[in-house]
Every structure is written in structure tokens, then in C-alpha cells.
Amino acid sequence: MSATTTETGPSFVPAAETLGAVLAPGARPPRPSALSASLTFGWRAMLKIKHVPEQLFDVTAFPIMMTLMFTYLFGGALAGSPTEYLQFLLPGIMVTSVVMITMYTGVEVNKDIEKGVFDRFRTLPIWRPSTMVGYLLGDAFRYTMAATVILVVGLVLGFRPQGGVAGVVAAIALLVAFSFAFSWIWTMFGLLLRSEKSVMGISMLVLFPLTFLSNVYVDPRTMPGWLQAFVGVNPISHLVTAARSLMAGSPDTGEITWVLACGAVSIVVFGALTMRLYNRK
Amino acid sequence: MRDLAIETSGLVKTFGENRAVDGLDLTVPAGTVYGVLGPNGAGKTTAVKMLATLLRPDGGEARVFGHDVLREPDAVRSRVSLTGQYASVDEEMTGMENLVLLGRLLGHRKPAARDRAMALLEAFGLTEAAGRQVKTYSGGMRRRLDIAASILNTPDLLFLDEPTTGLDPRSRNQVWDIVRIVVAHGTTVLLTTQYLDEADRLAGRIAVIDHGRVIAEGTPGELKSSVGSGSVHVRLRDAAQRPEAERVLARELNTQVHPEADPVALTARIPGEDADAGAERASRALAALAASGIVVDDFSLGQPSLDEAFLALTDRALTDKEMEETAA
Numbered sequence: 001m002s003a004t005t006t007e008t009g010p011s012f013v014p015a016a017e018t019l020g021a022v023l024a025p026g027a028r029p030p031r032p033s034a035l036s037a038s039l040t041f042g043w044r045a046m047l048k049i050k051h052v053p054e055q056l057f058d059v060t061a062f063p064i065m066m067t068l069m070f071t072y073l074f075g076g077a078l079a080g081s082p083t084e085y086l087q088f089l090l091p092g093i094m095v096t097s098v099v100m101i102t103m104y105t106g107v108e109v110n111k112d113i114e115k116g117v118f119d120r121f122r123t124l125p126i127w128r129p130s131t132m133v134g135y136l137l138g139d140a141f142r143y144t145m146a147a148t149v150i151l152v153v154g155l156v157l158g159f160r161p162q163g164g165v166a167g168v169v170a171a172i173a174l175l176v177a178f179s180f181a182f183s184w185i186w187t188m189f190g191l192l193l194r195s196e197k198s199v200m201g202i203s204m205l206v207l208f209p210l211t212f213l214s215n216v217y218v219d220p221r222t223m224p225g226w227l228q229a230f231v232g233v234n235p236i237s238h239l240v241t242a243a244r245s246l247m248a249g250s251p252d253t254g255e256i257t258w259v260l261a262c263g264a265v266s267i268v269v270f271g272a273l274t275m276r277l278y279n280r281k
Numbered sequence: 282m283r284d285l286a287i288e289t290s291g292l293v294k295t296f297g298e299n300r301a302v303d304g305l306d307l308t309v310p311a312g313t314v315y316g317v318l319g320p321n322g323a324g325k326t327t328a329v330k331m332l333a334t335l336l337r338p339d340g341g342e343a344r345v346f347g348h349d350v351l352r353e354p355d356a357v358r359s360r361v362s363l364t365g366q367y368a369s370v371d372e373e374m375t376g377m378e379n380l381v382l383l384g385r386l387l388g389h390r391k392p393a394a395r396d397r398a399m400a401l402l403e404a405f406g407l408t409e410a411a412g413r414q415v416k417t418y419s420g421g422m423r424r425r426l427d428i429a430a431s432i433l434n435t436p437d438l439l440f441l442d443e444p445t446t447g448l449d450p451r452s453r454n455q456v457w458d459i460v461r462i463v464v465a466h467g468t469t470v471l472l473t474t475q476y477l478d479e480a481d482r483l484a485g486r487i488a489v490i491d492h493g494r495v496i497a498e499g500t501p502g503e504l505k506s507s508v509g510s511g512s513v514h515v516r517l518r519d520a521a522q523r524p525e526a527e528r529v530l531a532r533e534l535n536t537q538v539h540p541e542a543d544p545v546a547l548t549a550r551i552p553g554e555d556a557d558a559g560a561e562r563a564s565r566a567l568a569a570l571a572a573s574g575i576v577v578d579d580f581s582l583g584q585p586s587l588d589e590a591f592l593a594l595t596d597r598a599l600t601d602k603e604m605e606e607t608a609a
Contacts, residue, residue, distance in 0.1 A: 031387075
């Protein structure tokens, strides 16, 4: 190849020698491990963020808006002052925002799956779920970012967690782990539904009741009995209680175990359904 | 059966009512370019997707290098690569990132994946575009990157699904050159195309498929000679004489005559296997035109092109099917 080759391409003439050299069959490396393949797909997700950084808008602006809105909307009425209310609200609003962001996983999968590159991934001799795990690893980064943004806004507004750095980090870790597990619902819907819009529609239908009918905003004791029953079994309530306990420095092991078990069930059930759809697509 | 790259028997795939692939029998010897030729919707892509383990067959059997596509998908995957009809590369990533990603997924360590990516980009004339997102590439560059990705670990069998659809002539020639070099290095290529020209130039054997079935199979030469000895092309001086000329030709050649878009041109396929007999009929037809007072500006007798062969074959299959249906 000469230095005059331009990037526009037409002057390219396939040369038997140079092409032959890359075609000479070298030793084929062994297939990558499940972890290595998943991390490679995670790297792909990070590259996408690098090329289209605007997509981080929903993990920065949206959480800030949520925190400000609900702190000042309800603060005075429910707790006497926004700062007082923030001590109660912040773990919950963090959970709400991050869980809401999980729906973009389904949208991304749905958009991507129609592209030709997926056919290539699916003809590779690799651990099948690694493509999906890769997405979720990229998303875990986004969840961490959203949680961090909310924490910073909270600290600025006067949130003072008793659990200190360790408690806050543990709460965020639990939240990100749960969201990773919960996102398998969206990979399933992303593969199942035909369009981005229907994925969005279903996500809203699931996420709004799940996040609002919980203990995020108010104490459930004032709610009617049937609603209390729902709030009691809602996994988001358990996650919020667990996150509050960690941030307050008095970890509630029962709730934490409940959240982790719930996440494990989600991975098993929706992970299996996702892979079934992925293999049949 | 070591020297067979692909072997299918009675392969079926249905999508609802539509039998996209309907009893496909293919035998592809290793080390050649095998052309699968058919119109849009003939079932080419569906067949390739089943062979590449992307779709599960609903019936029949398919083996790739002796491995069953349903029972041993990973064994098949480790020997094949697919360049799909729509570029199988990630548009948002750069050319370099695409190849490094794939290298990593094929088990190369990062430095080795990067070296391999650079060598491939160089060989495919993409070095200068390496750092640009693929969505900024021209169609030809994208297709080259796609093929480069497919030979990252030199595969034993490469599926090229309509590799030149939508490319300009120069890019198409580049792809053809690349295919020839790839095959010369021992990779079997299964090429689907709707261009007869392409199959004629590249493929050692061709299967013509229509409605999900093979309707003819053979070398390009065999396919051409199977549909008759050739065709005559006539240009008249006066367009007003065309209907009369059409009648005369139909009578003398005993075949259907096609009026062309050009108002003074006519084309007719000469039936029969024998080229000499065909030439004789053609000269009789010319004499008959002159006898009827029709002024002919140009009269030529040509070997059938693969295009004509293709149209004849698909027509014939259609007629057979209609007859079957009437009989039933």
C-alpha cells in the first residue's frame, strides 16, 4: 500500500500479497471466558457513551430535577422544612431515579437488536449471555453516575447521612446491584416487543406504580389497608428501607437480604427468559 | 464427507403462512465460491441465517463441515463468519474499535487484537479511516470493513449475503477481487446474490432458488446451455412495423417474442438445446421478415446471458407449479 491511498476509498485496489498476509491462518486463540466476553461487551457499552456523551443527560439532569422537585414540593408540608424532609427523602428519591433509568436498557436493546452487528455477535462461539451482561455492565456505570449526582445534590441541599462514607457507598452498591438484576426485565421486553415506543410504554406502566406506590415519599401508615399491603410487598419499598438503614448507619440485615434475594430471583427468571428470546430471535 | 462445506436436505423455515425456505437441498464442496442466486424473497437470506445458526430450521437437516447446525451450533460458529446483507458492524464505533472488539471476542488478548486490527485495516485500505466512526464511511468502505471483520480469524466458511447490493461499480469490483483472494487462500465462500453477472464471474457452481427451493443447479455454463441456444435481438427501422414483425418472429421461431422498451426493438429466446439448429432458425426468421417487407436495421444472435437463463428458469418453475396446482 502506498502513502497516496486516500481515505475516500475508491483508489483502493485489493492486493493479493497484503490480503494474503492477513489471511494466512495463524494460531486461533482459545475462546474467551464468560467473564472476558462480558467485560468486552461492557467495554463496547462504554465506547458508546464515549461517542455519544449526550446520552448521559438522563442520568444527570433527570435525577437532579427529581431531587429538587420533590424536596421543595413536599418538604414544607410533610416535614416542616425541605432540609428535614430531605433526610427522609434522599435515599428514596435516589432509588426512584435509578430504577426509572433502568428502562433505557430495554430501549437500547430494542434499538440495537435490529442492527446487522447483532447477527455477527450471535454467530460468534462465545458465552451467549455475555452480550446482554455487557449492556448491563455499561448501565451499571450509568446507575452509579445517577446515584452519585443525586448524592452530591443532596449533600449541597443539606443531606447529612449518619452512616458516613461507608454507609452511603454500601447503599449505592446495593442499589446498583439491585438495578442490574432488575434490568433483566427490560432486556426481556427489549427483545420481546417490536418497537422502542412499546418498550417505553410498558416500562412506564410498570415503573410508575412500582416507584410511587412505595414508602419513598411518605410513611405508608396513613394509606388505606389494601394500598399498605401492596407497598409492603413492593420490592422498591424494601430496597428503600434497606438503603435508608445503610445511610443512617444502622444496617437492616433482614431488608438487605430480602433485596438481594429478590434480585437473584429476577436474574434467574428474567435472565432465562431473555436468553430464550435472544436465542430464538 | 470431509470435503463438503455445506450439506442440507429438505431444509424448511416458515414464518406464519409463508414458507420462506421450502425443502432446500444444497451440497457445497469445500474450497470454492458457491453462488446462491434468486430474486428478492426467494429465501436466500433465510437459508444463510439457518446455516449460520441465527435461525432454527423448522424441518430438514443442515450440516456445516459435518456439524449439525441445531445440535452443535458452537462447532459451526467456530468455523464460519457472516457478512450480512446490512453491514454487520457497529455504526457508532470506529473501524479500529469494531475490529478490536471482535478480536477480543474471538479470544485475542488486547495487544494481539490491536495488531491484528491494524494489519486488517491496512490490507483493506482503511488505515486512514481507522479512527472514524463507521457511520461516516462510504458504502464500499463499510463493506470492506465488514469483510475484514469476517476474516479476523480466517474462517473455513464465509457467508456473504448480497455483498454488493447498493455498491457502486468500483466498490463492487473491489469486493469481487477480495472474494477471489479469500477463496484462493482456502476459505469456502457461500455467496448469495440477485445479480447473475456476479454469480457468473465469481461462482464455480450456482444454485438458482425461487420460492425457497432449488430450481436449477450447476456450473454457470451448464445453466446457460440448459435454457436454450440463445436469443435474437432485432431492431426495426419503423416502429409501426413492430406488431407485424412480432407475429412473423413468433411464427418462425415458435416462441414468445418480447417487445423492448425501445419502440423499434424486439427480443426472442430461441427454444431448443442445439446452438446450430438455433442459428438456422434465426436465419430463416430473418428471411421471413424480409419477405414480409419489414425493414430490419440490426439483427443479432447471442448466447443466452445468465439473466435470460435465470428468467427462463424462474418462469419454467412457475409454469410447473401452476400445472401441478391445476392437476391437483
